[in-house]
Amino acid sequence: MRNSPARRASPIGQMRRGVASSNDSEVRNRSRRGSGRPTLADVAGLAGVGSITVSRALRDPERVSPELRQRIAAAVNELGYVPNPSARALASARADVIGVLVPSLTNNVFSEVLRGIHEGLGDCPLQIQFGNTHYSDEEEERLLRVFLGQRPSALIVSGIDQGPTTRQMLEEAGCPVVQIMEIGPDPVDMMIGFSHLEAGKVVARHLIDVGCKRIGFLGARMDPRSRRRLAGYEAVMREAGHFDAALVTTTISPSSVSMGVSLFHKALERTPDVDAVICNNDDVALGVLFACHRAGLQVPAQISIAGFNDLEMMEVASPSITSVRTPRYEIGRRAIAMARAAIAGKRPQRTVVDLGFELKIRESTMRPAVLAL
Amino acid sequence: MRNSPARRASPIGQMRRGVASSNDSEVRNRSRRGSGRPTLADVAGLAGVGSITVSRALRDPERVSPELRQRIAAAVNELGYVPNPSARALASARADVIGVLVPSLTNNVFSEVLRGIHEGLGDCPLQIQFGNTHYSDEEEERLLRVFLGQRPSALIVSGIDQGPTTRQMLEEAGCPVVQIMEIGPDPVDMMIGFSHLEAGKVVARHLIDVGCKRIGFLGARMDPRSRRRLAGYEAVMREAGHFDAALVTTTISPSSVSMGVSLFHKALERTPDVDAVICNNDDVALGVLFACHRAGLQVPAQISIAGFNDLEMMEVASPSITSVRTPRYEIGRRAIAMARAAIAGKRPQRTVVDLGFELKIRESTMRPAVLAL
DNA sequence: AACAGGGATGGTAGCGCTACCAACAGGTAT
DNA sequence: ATACCTGTTGGTAGCGCTACCATCCCTGTT
Incomplete structure (x- = not known):
């Protein structure tokens, strides 16, 4: 009862058989590996283009001719193709993940910040990886280590009082870092908050x-x-x-x-x-x-x-x-905006933003x- | 200033050269791909075992002899090896991610649930992928689609009133599903809450x-x-x-x-x-x-x-x-516990849990x- | 002594995607 | 006519890991 993906996959398999080399797809269907879901190659086969072109059409549509773009979109739709983020992360050595470290979830200040972060994200394909440090330096360090293992696209951390090890990890993270809630001298990278x-x-x-x-x-x-x-x-x-x-x-x-x-x-x-x-x-x-x-x-x-x-x-x-x-929601929103800009290579001119208070x-x-x- | 991983990687590369075939590692060092971080193969080389043994030692230590286990642990430590979750997810067709859908973040009811979820997780290597549906069926469906694209290990959703499409997606998700906050007839899979x-x-x-x-x-x-x-x-x-x-x-x-x-x-x-x-x-x-x-x-x-x-x-x-x-925190904790048990293949005997209220x-x-x- | 059975270990072939390069068309400059 | 772009497309070789077998050794059995 709980397991139907195999059943669902079969019409797709048949579809594929009609397009790609039939030998290929039969082997694939018998294999026990694989997710049983359509892949880039399946979309490419159906659209009659190379898989790399599909990849481009999805990530950077400008670089593909309108005609192919449309054929690819139709194929994606027909197959119900959803990109596999793990494969993307593995191939590009960069996960579409933003790590967020906050010290508390009970505190409604941080739930507002999180809400700002989620809403600032809109429907862009980034994932939020969220960690609760419980106001502990050790826990922050541990979580950061876990996050870095995923090679995140950016990091958002709370406060400006990281311990020396955490500080060094942030400096060597090799991705944009936004410190939120406070501003102070000597930012790791970017900063948004108030005094x-x-x-x-x-x-x-x-x-x-x-x-x-x-x-x-x-x-x-x-x-x-x-x-x-x-x-x-x-x-x-x-x-x-x-x-x-x-x-x-x-x-x-x-x-x-x-x-x-x-x-x-x-x-x-x-x-x-x-x-x-x-x-x-x-x-x-x-x-x-x-x-x-x-x-x-x-x-x-x-x-x-x-x-x-x-x-x-x-x-x-x-x-x-x-x-x-205090501009809690705004801090979340702007932090994500800064992170996204930096990921896109457009670092904001102001890397330390004082949102003030009233x-x-x-x-x-x-x-x-x-x-x- | 912001970019030192390349520098950091070099001693590891040299280390590797001393162990693995030197030709191999030189090619690898020149390559522009790869994360520059130690991999399973590096650990295996240093420990003098096959990479699959390292993989086993990390996931299921019982199946590796104590002697090798210790050599491997030493090598992991020396290299500062951190597993690459994307590669793992790709190879095993299963991400160590639990998708959680809640309707609101402003509501402190759900921040308590989230806290329970995070704390119920402890330090087990699962990630929480969190989505805010804003009380909208369409948004819930959209987020679920995104989550399913990652082949999560389990799903936690709020309430029992999913729309028909969402309901069907949950039934075909091929992973444990926990509906939280409420109990009712006809669970998708598991359920925890109260009346x-x-x-x-x-x-x-x-x-x-x-x-x-x-x-x-x-x-x-x-x-x-x-x-x-x-x-x-x-x-x-x-x-x-x-x-x-x-x-x-x-x-x-x-x-x-x-x-x-x-x-x-x-x-x-x-x-x-x-x-x-x-x-x-x-x-x-x-x-x-x-x-x-x-x-x-x-x-x-x-x-x-x-x-x-x-x-x-x-x-x-x-x-x-x-x-x-209302047992909000407890709902979060137990929901994760049920999900983890189901992932481990030990489905709890009671799949519908009424926590009551006072x-x-x-x-x-x-x-x-x-x-x- | 030969053999089956089981536990530990390793080799190999992908998982689905993208980086890198190559190929080719159609234009512009020489 | 040739060389040289520029823009579009495709082929190929991995990314780092695990599933699936094959292999090896050590028991215990006949």
Whole structure:
């Protein structure tokens, strides 16, 4: 019941027999090897051309005369020919695969990036080979090694803090490499993202502007990007003379809404006088909002909340939550576009692209006076 | 700067010259084809065995004597040999690829499933080939066609409502097929999920039990699974004599928290007397919670809310939200386990697995009396 | 002692495609 | 008329691996 390709193949075999040398095809039908599916040679036989011409017509139609092109298209259609990517990869020593390494799948930031990557691909015949590093350098190195074994057409990796071995492998990969999410000095090849340090600064400045002084920082899963946001916060707080190490509450445990609740409780214990919290992402911010609601703390009258990433729900939360809009989807799309351009030999003029970010100011950080309007 | 594989390959080439016939290797070095990386034959030369023995040692070590196995392992290590998956796929007419089709990446339900799939894979040498159908039958069919062109080892598809062409392609795929998320009659091959109809019934019954009568149903992105949950709701409501078509507010637009807000507003307009809403997922439920908060409606005193999926945040929301816990991660893990077993020829005895679900009753649907305790 | 049986090993011939070169037509420059 | 392009087509030889046999050796049996 589960196995009919052999049956399906037989009409094709007969078709072939009528066109190619009959001896040939009979031998082929008896053979136990082979996939039983039409090949380039079958298409070529039916169209009455050489197989290499079919190959060209499929990959680079410009180089084949319109007449042959049409005959070949008809033959492809009739046989239901689908190219064999393994054979192509083997013959050309280059797989139509783009390796993508991200640190997490749970995190909806990266699912947005992945969506951008998939949609940026459109229907071009590239495959995405996807790997989850779980925020581990060793795992990243292992996965990269596996990916390189396939001779990918390009690589997309998250962040700019690869370990030395990983860094060297990327440099020697012999294919375009795009580092995403962040920008920094010394790219391996290309880079697209924004400055997390600046983003941290902007949020902190905003809260100082609206009159907050005891501004806490809550961070779960303190990856390198979160640490840079924290560094931006710290720089601005020091400059304003407000910095206090007790205001910073972080954990390396994974981020979640409930982790936001517990980080907030811990912060309240350490610094009961906090008048604002900056969260390293929106999950944590949402947890803080819920915790405030449960504790009867008025937002923003008694405490202001700022998040990071600007998930869609931030705008409709009650109160709506100030957050930094990050171009996650756009990063995915543009990363693929850059990779494709580089594969096609047209390296973009700008190899380091700063997509920036946007502070979305909402109710959770508005001054009472403004709210009253 | 970007291109060093050629340089890296040269010591390997020299190594090879010392072992294999020197004439051979010189020709090989001059050739412009080939990846420049060590091959099975190189490993075989260094270990002093036939290449087929190396192949066996790598795929099925039991069949090679311990002594040779060790020599081969040493040679692999020394050369840094990595098998070429394309060549393997071509020669064996079978790629070590599992095709996975899901309808959405935005939806965190499916990112959990994907996480389960990736983690269920462990470090076995299978690759996941992933496709996003965007809830479109045509797109599903197109992607399936692409996947089948690679002769995957197994296929994982979402839902049980494939179109006739897709259904036929799956039946003729000649590889194990796992349908996930749902169970139903007439599986293509294997199936893992739970009954959405039952889940819909259980939630509706619970709300009736706590004394609600005008129970609304809010649904965004009404895919087949959501429709079956709605059918369960409708059946129970009819049985209780509470059904009213005006209580059902749905849209095919994508689901989101803000869509939950607007669906709730629409429902309030049509049936201002609703005393509870069942949402087809937790995003919508969260939107309802925010809308209630903004409108000053007490939850659950004035209105009860139930969600679906039991995202982590439901438990810490304020009030916490009743939801149906669905085994998303587990579905991914088990689906891969079933696929791997089938690939290995050990088809599981149970080919249709019902993982069930669990109604998590929380504050948002508690009777005032219970809350007062 | 001859033989069958089984486990370990190797040789060979592809898998389906593309890189490379060769061939040839039809034009343009010499 | 010859040489020399340029553009289209085809032949051939692999890419690196595995399926399929053949071979070898070592048992155990008659």
